[in-house]
Amino acid sequence: MTKRRRSRPVQVGDVQIGGDAPVTLQSMTKTHTTDVKATVEQIKELEDIGCEIIRAAVPTREAAGCLGEIKKQIQIPLVADIHFSHRMALDAIEQGVDKIRINPGNMKDRGKVEEVVRAAKDKGVAIRIGVNSGSIRDRGQEDVPMADLMVDAILRYCEHFESLGFRDIVLSLKASDVPTTMDAYRRVAKECDYPLHLGITAAGPAATSIMKSAIGIGGLLSEGIGDTLRVSITGHPTEEIKAGKSILEALRLREVEGWELISCPMCGRCEIDLESIVEEVRSKLPPEKRGLQIAIMGCAVNGPGEAQECDLGIAGGHGFGLLFKRGEMVRKIPESEMVSQLLKELDEMSAPTNGGSGK
Numbered sequence: 001m002t003k004r005r006r007s008r009p010v011q012v013g014d015v016q017i018g019g020d021a022p023v024t025l026q027s028m029t030k031t032h033t034t035d036v037k038a039t040v041e042q043i044k045e046l047e048d049i050g051c052e053i054i055r056a057a058v059p060t061r062e063a064a065g066c067l068g069e070i071k072k073q074i075q076i077p078l079v080a081d082i083h084f085s086h087r088m089a090l091d092a093i094e095q096g097v098d099k100i101r102i103n104p105g106n107m108k109d110r111g112k113v114e115e116v117v118r119a120a121k122d123k124g125v126a127i128r129i130g131v132n133s134g135s136i137r138d139r140g141q142e143d144v145p146m147a148d149l150m151v152d153a154i155l156r157y158c159e160h161f162e163s164l165g166f167r168d169i170v171l172s173l174k175a176s177d178v179p180t181t182m183d184a185y186r187r188v189a190k191e192c193d194y195p196l197h198l199g200i201t202a203a204g205p206a207a208t209s210i211m212k213s214a215i216g217i218g219g220l221l222s223e224g225i226g227d228t229l230r231v232s233i234t235g236h237p238t239e240e241i242k243a244g245k246s247i248l249e250a251l252r253l254r255e256v257e258g259w260e261l262i263s264c265p266m267c268g269r270c271e272i273d274l275e276s277i278v279e280e281v282r283s284k285l286p287p288e289k290r291g292l293q294i295a296i297m298g299c300a301v302n303g304p305g306e307a308q309e310c311d312l313g314i315a316g317g318h319g320f321g322l323l324f325k326r327g328e329m330v331r332k333i334p335e336s337e338m339v340s341q342l343l344k345e346l347d348e349m350s351a352p353t354n355g356g357s358g359k
């Protein structure tokens, strides 16, 4: 992992984005914001699984008028997502949101953008300048790479905001195309020190989005770029938080929640029903065994090595397996008892005190 890019800290309610703060997880509500009850219920569900910042769409002034009531009923910072209307942005700030997300390119009148920036400054509200590839290309720019257009536009907006003495800025440059998104973030990361909100926009349903986001968001994070993220999925927002968490855990940017199951892909050497064993163990693992790594491997080629490096592991053989516990081979067990004996051992183990595993 490359050392993390040092960004300036921006306060969003009681959550810091950038600086030395950990990378935070965000999502967006999928309810009508005017339906306060449903929106609050969805946010509470998201809070329960670890969402740290929530954004709500503000398509009308009526929606903007509901933000204060929503904010009163939730624990995490609330971000208003505004397009086109500076009036709705002013309403959202007045309602006490913690951040607004705007694309200044959608508010054609420079004077109106300035009104919004001044209001945000007065109230200590942060602004995310969010540029999406869909809104950026003008006629005559067909030959200019999209990433360059996005970066040039966002830097112009930053300069404008800075000329008004405003620096509580978070940036996002999302495209649905992964290489374009990565190029844009890499370039902007070199050009300024504002914290970066990572995401691949319109990334599709879960399977497609998780793949694109793991590569795009995960790739940038592995290069030290990024301060907060949202995985966008056509589906329930809890899936976005679960996917974001998995990316952070895979990169070791966040402690693994619950256990981590390591299993081999199987091949012609495997002589146990590994797939069924792994699935049964997965479905029965107690969630409270925080930070434990469990390996279930098909044969003696890589099996003992992986099993030894984990807190608990099985290396399969011909109808049997070797059980390893914190690096030591404990005993040989028949295939029919692999699941029950592994779960029994797990039951007797406490989570590692250092928050990580033996691996």
Ligand code: SF4
Binding pocket: 264, 265, 266, 267, 268, 269, 270, 297, 298, 299, 300, 301, 302, 303
């Ligand atoms: S651990 Fe053994 S069974 Fe599993 S993939 Fe490797 S060689 Fe094949």
